[in-house]
Amino acid sequence: MTQPINTWFVEHLGDCDIHSIWLNDHRPEHMPCLEIRRLDWAHAACEARRLGMRLVALWGAEAGCHDRDAHAMYAYMAFAHPEHRHTLLRTPLAAENPELPSISGHYIAACRMERHMQDMFGIHITDIPDPRPWIKHEHWPREAYPLRVDFDARPPLLAEAHGDYDYVRSGSEGVYEIPVGPVHAGIIEPGHFRFLAVGEHILNMEERLGYVHKGIERAMQSKSAEEGLKVASRISGDSTVAHAWAFAQACEYAGQIDVPRRASFIRAILCERERIANHIGDIGAVCNDAAFAFMLHQMHRLREDMARLHLELFGHRLLMNTLIPGGVLVDLGERAIGLLREQTLAIANEVEHLRAIYADHPSIQGRVIGSGMVPVEDAQDIGLLGYVGRASGHYPDERIEEAYAPYDELEVNVPQGKLGDVATRVWVRFEEIAESSRLISELLEKMPEGPIVANWLPPEPGVSGFAAIEGWRGEIAAWVRFGEGGQIDRCFVRDPSVINWLGLELAVREVPVPDFPLNNKSFNCSYSGNDL
Amino acid sequence: MLGILRQITRIGTITEPLAASDQFKVMGKRLESVIRNHFAGSLTIRAVDAGSCNGCELEIHATNNAYYDIERFGIHFTASPRFADMLLVTGPVSVNMRKALEMTYNATSDPKLVVAMGDCAVNCGVFGRDNYAIAGAVSDIIPVDVVIHGCPPTPTDIIRGILAAAEMR
Numbered sequence: 001m002t003q004p005i006n007t008w009f010v011e012h013l014g015d016c017d018i019h020s021i022w023l024n025d026h027r028p029e030h031m032p033c034l035e036i037r038r039l040d041w042a043h044a045a046c047e048a049r050r051l052g053m054r055l056v057a058l059w060g061a062e063a064g065c066h067d068r069d070a071h072a073m074y075a076y077m078a079f080a081h082p083e084h085r086h087t088l089l090r091t092p093l094a095a096e097n098p099e100l101p102s103i104s105g106h107y108i109a110a111c112r113m114e115r116h117m118q119d120m121f122g123i124h125i126t127d128i129p130d131p132r133p134w135i136k137h138e139h140w141p142r143e144a145y146p147l148r149v150d151f152d153a154r155p156p157l158l159a160e161a162h163g164d165y166d167y168v169r170s171g172s173e174g175v176y177e178i179p180v181g182p183v184h185a186g187i188i189e190p191g192h193f194r195f196l197a198v199g200e201h202i203l204n205m206e207e208r209l210g211y212v213h214k215g216i217e218r219a220m221q222s223k224s225a226e227e228g229l230k231v232a233s234r235i236s237g238d239s240t241v242a243h244a245w246a247f248a249q250a251c252e253y254a255g256q257i258d259v260p261r262r263a264s265f266i267r268a269i270l271c272e273r274e275r276i277a278n279h280i281g282d283i284g285a286v287c288n289d290a291a292f293a294f295m296l297h298q299m300h301r302l303r304e305d306m307a308r309l310h311l312e313l314f315g316h317r318l319l320m321n322t323l324i325p326g327g328v329l330v331d332l333g334e335r336a337i338g339l340l341r342e343q344t345l346a347i348a349n350e351v352e353h354l355r356a357i358y359a360d361h362p363s364i365q366g367r368v369i370g371s372g373m374v375p376v377e378d379a380q381d382i383g384l385l386g387y388v389g390r391a392s393g394h395y396p397d398e399r400i401e402e403a404y405a406p407y408d409e410l411e412v413n414v415p416q417g418k419l420g421d422v423a424t425r426v427w428v429r430f431e432e433i434a435e436s437s438r439l440i441s442e443l444l445e446k447m448p449e450g451p452i453v454a455n456w457l458p459p460e461p462g463v464s465g466f467a468a469i470e471g472w473r474g475e476i477a478a479w480v481r482f483g484e485g486g487q488i489d490r491c492f493v494r495d496p497s498v499i500n501w502l503g504l505e506l507a508v509r510e511v512p513v514p515d516f517p518l519n520n521k522s523f524n525c526s527y528s529g530n531d532l
Numbered sequence: 533m534l535g536i537l538r539q540i541t542r543i544g545t546i547t548e549p550l551a552a553s554d555q556f557k558v559m560g561k562r563l564e565s566v567i568r569n570h571f572a573g574s575l576t577i578r579a580v581d582a583g584s585c586n587g588c589e590l591e592i593h594a595t596n597n598a599y600y601d602i603e604r605f606g607i608h609f610t611a612s613p614r615f616a617d618m619l620l621v622t623g624p625v626s627v628n629m630r631k632a633l634e635m636t637y638n639a640t641s642d643p644k645l646v647v648a649m650g651d652c653a654v655n656c657g658v659f660g661r662d663n664y665a666i667a668g669a670v671s672d673i674i675p676v677d678v679v680i681h682g683c684p685p686t687p688t689d690i691i692r693g694i695l696a697a698a699e700m701r
């Protein structure tokens with residue numbers, strides 16, 4: 001990693017009388033993790049906002065082996081800036097009745113993460129604008145806090161219905177509600193959407209998620225890095241490479257393991273292939289939702305070609321189980337390199353060809369142009385990530401901001417959209433397919449010789465690491481802390497969907513109800529990644 | 533429009549003929565006949581994600597692509613359980629999806645075949661049974677006729693599993 005230590009934010013905090021202490025057991029070392037006082041929490045968020053920083057994530061953890069007060073609980077927040085590396089702040093909370101002020105007033109995306117902390121740890125977030133439970137549905141016992149040490153995680157929670165979720169309502173005449181889900185019409189993940197509509201138009205759409213909550217954060221605990229990686233690969237099955245990479249990199253940073261360059265090249269090739277495959281699938285699905293089935297079948301044909309080559313070269317159609325702590329499992333020989341180069345190029349060419357047909361088809365263009373707009377200011381306010389952000393004038397990209405290997409040697413071109421409608425989101429995806437294909441060719445070209453895995457040695461107890469990887473949906477943030485015997489004692493992951501789901505709610509206001517599916521597909525947020 | 537036609541003729545039919553592999557040939561023949569004889573020519577499936585990571589869903593989608601073209605056997609996916617002959621359930625059943633799965637099962641018409649697809653659906657997979665958020669494998673919640681192993685199972689495995697369940701009828 002070439003970037004210098006981010007002292008910039010620390011100095012600013014000092015300038016506004018926010019006292020901070022450097023935590024030394026946090027890695028990577030050039031990414032500061034600072035402890036601040038609890039009374040400065042909201043103030044620090046306010047300053048970060050003023051400095052134009054982006055909120056990456058917010059999470060809680062009980063004290064680890066190194067923490068002074070073994071009974072304290074901690075709240076963490078991570079920030080990013082286009083010109084500086086990420087910075088983490090944390091603050092101690094009382095073990096009894098932990099409380100924390102809300103930062104949702106400064107960062108709207110914080111609210112659901114605060115609700116998650118409230119559900120999982122019982123941390124009371126004072127003045128939170130939306131105090132409703134998030135992951136904990138009505139039948140959960142009220143006092144069950146699954147991420148607390150004293151919670152017995154073994155038996156499933158017993159059903160004990162109490163009350164209903166308090167959806168946003170409208171008392172106005174002529175406004176009707178459409179409840180959709182959790183079991184959706186198509187073959188997609190479950191979640192609930194509550195529409196308020198007037199005539200054909202959506203007035204408000206509210207998301208209720210958490211249906212596929214699988215206790216992933218808890219399941220990670222007391223696993224080795226190798227075992228944890230298997231779970232991380234399944235946080236969201238369509239982003240298996242990106243999630244595995246984020247988790248592995250957080251572990252490797254913690255353990256100060258240098259991943260061989262050849263391994264990081266292979267990781268990047270896998271990740272870019274995953275990006276192409278998902279964009280291809282989604283473009284087809286968006287068109288299909290506007291009854292342009294031709295595109296779906298053409299795109300799915302290409303996706304299948306990719307899956308088959310993945311099976312042949314890496315042993316898995318979706319590329320699961322290809323990463324291991326310290327490197328990758330499968331090396332690429334001459335033949336594999338040739339096949340990958342050839343197929344990636346062929347697919348990119350086919351996509352360009354199909355793109356011309358798509359652009360030349362007024363019936364699909366009429367549906368996508370101008371539908372579901374997210375204005376630039378809103379995208380920045382929310383901090384929208386990936387292609388959703390890039391369609392709306394907000395362009396964070398970890399391949400550039402964090403410039404982790406191998407992207408420190410490559411130039412990544414990020415498509416810069418502005419209009420923020422379905423058409424622009426699709427345009428960004430077409431552009432990204434072309435760019436990823438170019439990157440893959442370059443990676444294959446420049447592939448260094450050498451080993452594909454470094455010896456993995458777990459770090460000392462108490463050490464933690466943080467990584468941010470640009471998956472196909474956008475930035476995935478992972479934080480891992482190790483306990484005794486090389487076991488994970490806390491792992492937090494923030495899928496980009498946690499943030500991008502908010503964009504969908506905003507985009508579909510005033511959209512006709514029948515255009516919702518195509519908007520939804522143009523975002524294609526993950527339910528599983530959100531719910532953990 | 534011409535572009536579309538040109539593309540269609542250029543790519544041609546890529547659906548793998550049943551003769552492509554012996555296994556597929558036998559399976560396809562059996563599938564066709566069982567669906568013709570027992571399901572009046574069409575088997576309708578409601579896919580339910582009861583907690584999956586979405587990997588299994590990607591492979592269900594793949595059974596619909598032009599290579600496998602599951603529809604040629606008379607199999608299609610429906611939105612409503614009321615029209616469904618079969619539930620194809622993925623994922624460990626999360627505590628938060630348990631009720632929705634039970635309701636879907638109750639709404640399904642006979643013969644109510646249930647296929648538990650993927651290691652998670654079969655035995656909770658990597659997420660584990662000792663997990664507060666997981667109500668159990670699919671068979672812990674509703675009766676299961678056939679299981680399909682794999683994480684995720686390949687499209688061919690899925691089609692084979694569907695055949696096995698249809699033959700139970």
Ligand code: SF4
Nearest residue numbers: 585587650651652683
């Ligand atoms: S079986 Fe594998 S692919 Fe399917 S839901 Fe479980 S983890 Fe995901």
